[in-house]
Amino acid sequence: MLTIVLIINAIISLLCILVAWRVCQLRWTLKRVADSILGAERATHRVLSGAPAAIANGQIGVSALRKNLKQLEPQLQRVQQVLGLLSLGQAAWQQKTQLTNNRSRRIP
Secondary structure: OHHHHHHHHHHHHHHHHHHHHHHHHHHHHHHHHHHHHHHHHHHHHHHHOOHHHHHHHHHHHHHHHHHHHHHHHHHHHHHHHHHHHHHHHHHHHHHHHHHHHHHHHHOO
16 A cells, blocks of 8 residues: 555656646746847837837928928919910910911912
8 A cells, every 4th residue: 555655646746846847848948938029029119119210300391391381382383374375475476387388389
């Protein structure tokens, strides 16, 4: 009877040692994963630490561009009007030269 109890205790002890070894392996694996995640977090923080300032500068730049656009819109309208008048003048000039050319061709 004593032998059976000793054998059962030995088996239980071996199982406990096996479980303890597996827990240690799991702990080491979890430590490596945690270190990797921490490294990724640090790298991400390094990369993104300047993002708020860059976003603020971008917003300031966009605001300035919008202001400049509002100031340039009347000038753009004037330029478009001038180009429209020039196009109209060119069309009239072409019609006049075509009429002149047609008249000169008709007279032999």
